[in-house]
Amino acid sequence: MDYSKTASGVLSGVGGEENVTSLVHCMTRLRFVLKDESKADAAALKAVPGVVTVAQAGGQYQVVIGNEVPEVFAAIGKISRFGGSSAAAEPADEGPKGNLFNRFIKMISGVFTPVLWALAGTGLLKAFLSAAVTFGWIDATTSTYVVLNSLSDAFINFLPLALAITAARYFKASEFTSFAIGAALLYPAATALVGAEGLTFFGIPFTMVNYVSSVIPIIIVVWLQSHAERFLYAKLPAAVRRFLTPMIIVLVAVPLVFVVIGPISSVLSGWVGAAIGWVFATVPWLGGAIMGGLWQVFVIFGLHWGLVPLFQLELQTTGRMLLIAPVFAAVLAQAAAVAGVWVRARDKNLKSLAAPATLSGFLAGITEPAIYGINLPLKRPFAFGIVGGAIGGAIISLGGVFSTAFVVPSGLAVTALLGNGNMVFLGIGLLAAIVIPFLLVVLVGFKEPSAQAPAPESTDLQVLSPVDGTVVPLSETPDAAFADGSLGQGVAIRPRSGALYAPFDATIVAAFPTGHAIGLRHADGAEVLIHIGIDTVKLGGEHFALKVTSGQQVAAGDLLVEFDREAITAAGYDLTTPVVVTNPDLYPTIGSPASGPIAHGEPLFVAVAVEQVVAAS
Structure with a gap:
């Protein structure tokens, strides 16, 4: 799954960020509270790669993703103020992490990566053109050369404009305000002042440096711009801040570059260039x-x-x-x-x-x-x-x-x-x-890797009942995503006790903090989701006591969760508990499903491996 693509499609399908009041996620779905549910497009959402289905229940607009919902939730956090790394709606920006050097490398990568291939492509064209002139294939005095030289030189000459956009995206600043700053640095009347003497700005003397192909000044000033914008947006009245903010920033930032940032970076750049030249000369x-x-x-x-x-x-x-x-x-x-x-x-x-x-x-x-x-x-x-x-x-x-x-x-x-x-x-x-x-x-020579033995084939898995209760077909689950098998094949159980046990020897791959759902994986690869009740995530863990943690190894019959069946039912929640196999690529169907009354530890169904399905067909 392309998480960023799925996140973008989901956010668009629910009517955009402006239509979202809040967002949380549970084990399998994104749970939106929308300002206007009529603006959501269910058909478009179902067409988004990675989306299983959608459902509307309990005042929530639910987008069913499956096991990868945390990754999609995190990806939404990168493009909106919702989502992130936890199941709560909060700003996605968690601030810089790591030491200063690592943050610098990350920043340079983020700013340069989008322009690198265009820069390299036009540079390669420049190299071919130079070789053509060297070997006499093209006359440098012809208009053909002028055209080819222009299109190979233009991008690197106007590199500050490209970096203004990428830096604005990295620092979360206004792209076109950054563009305006970069354009001022390359404005013909300004570049004509390079080398001129006696320059002043309101009496402050300065030296105009050449910003063509420069990198450092624009990155520094866009970083400062990002902080200034947040300050001005918080302080200026809403009626005027949209045009006053860019006006103030450009008015301050451009002279700041001309008078301070540019000359200092020019001196430092000169030192760096001289140091490199010294090493390669000495x-x-x-x-x-x-x-x-x-x-x-x-x-x-x-x-x-x-x-x-x-x-x-x-x-x-x-x-x-x-x-x-x-x-x-x-x-x-x-x-x-x-x-x-x-x-x-x-x-x-x-x-x-x-x-x-x-x-x-x-x-x-x-x-x-x-x-x-x-x-x-x-x-x-x-x-x-x-x-x-x-x-x-x-x-x-x-x-x-x-x-x-x-x-x-x-x-x-x-x-x-x-x-x-x-x-x-x-x-x-x-x-x-x-x-x-x-x-x-x-x-x-070298040591070749020894041939690896083929991975063992998946085998059928006997799934035991995780709870005392009554087995009903999955289609009777009062939740469309489970009922139609979108989240996997299995059965549902209506509990008559308040304890949930491991249905086989497994690793806990997902133990939701609220205790309402558990994901388990068998050593042969079968993955099973047990979801206690419908919409019980909204209880926030109340009436549930989780007894295991993610990554823990459990044996069949180990206690996983205790829950207060009476209190949950009294709160208005349906306790029908789906038990489904969530990796149909390996286990596409189930066999020998139980029905009627059942006790925990008794056979519930068999998860049938894909090899057995193929053999049977």
Whole structure:
């Protein structure tokens, strides 16, 4: 299930966030209280992937999801003020978590991820165009070149506008107010002031810096904007805050960038660019070895996002990217290592995985299939890739090779490096990055995973009665989602006592805090839901005493829940208790259902495994 897609569809189907008064969830369903139930579209909701059915009862509009309702509830919390991580309607924003470094990496990832592929795609086009000019295929004085150069350069030149939008989404600020700030930084009349002397703003002297292709100023100012918007919305009268808030923010934020943030970030960016230049000028082999050897390690831990802004800072301040050149060696080395696995492996499944991973790594620079699927689990190929990347990266950087366009390092994108630095060193470095790990993998080898025994087939499961009572067909349950079998096949029991027992040896996979429902899983894979009564979640745990916790192992006959049958009935709740199998992919039907009076521990029904169903048919 795509939880975000399901959450969006559900929220739209109930009439949008503005039609929701509150939202809670129980074991299987989202329980909305709507301002106007007529605005909900039952047909549209049932068509949403992941939605089983809908029901209206007890003043609630219920959307039945099944076992994955907590994940959908959490996904709704990401797109609205309802939902979240608990069964209560509350704001979804739980604030930043983790240490400062982790939060920084998460922020950079959130801001850059949406623009990365467009940035890389136009950068690759720029690389091809540069190669075409180098080899004399296109004349740089023609209008054709001007058009191609414009469409390959435009995105990176106006990068602050793109980052204004993504940063606004990350920091939950107004996107178009952020866009207005970014547009002011790139406004032609403002950029014309770059390098001018004697500039003042109401008597405050400032230096206009170049914001073309910049990254740091817009991210900082949008972060400040997000806090300012929340403050102004809380303080300004409702009648005027929608237009006064963006007016005040733009009026304050843009001069703040011009006078303070921009100049400071420009100085810091200059220092960073100079430091990178110093390393690659003084000990270039070391910088190349670190980037070439450890880049894929950075990727595994998500630390590479901290370096992505440095690529752009280096390009903005120096007009070239020395940092990115040895990354080509890192990427191609892992691709070469998985190519070695492709050649050396005896296992057909391993070969079939290695083949597309090799092509993906070499051509597109997408090494995740190679790393996570093959090299890292096999250990040696990943280590050999690090060795090849470090050696190749060191050689490339010794040649002073650089790129003038942001690209995703790959075989296709090598054109971004052509003509930039010593091409002999580039060729030797790339060759070393490819040949060394390939030969090490082929000659030294690796330990292939032993063939795993096939998973045991599911077998039929005898489900015992969890409660004393009277067995009735599931269709007699006064709840449509259970009655029509949408939540699984099974039976219902009308209890005559107040104790619920384990119907088989199991793991408790869901013990709802209110005690009204229990989910269990047998070792063979059968999953069973027991729901004590209808709509009893609204009692909030009153009259229920839960005796187990999620993850606990129980034996058949162990006490799971005690409940006050008389008090629940007196409160107006129907105690009909469905007992259903919730994973029909493995257990599509039941057999030998009991009927009439039954005591706990007596056979209730048999959950029939899919293999048996197929055999019978």
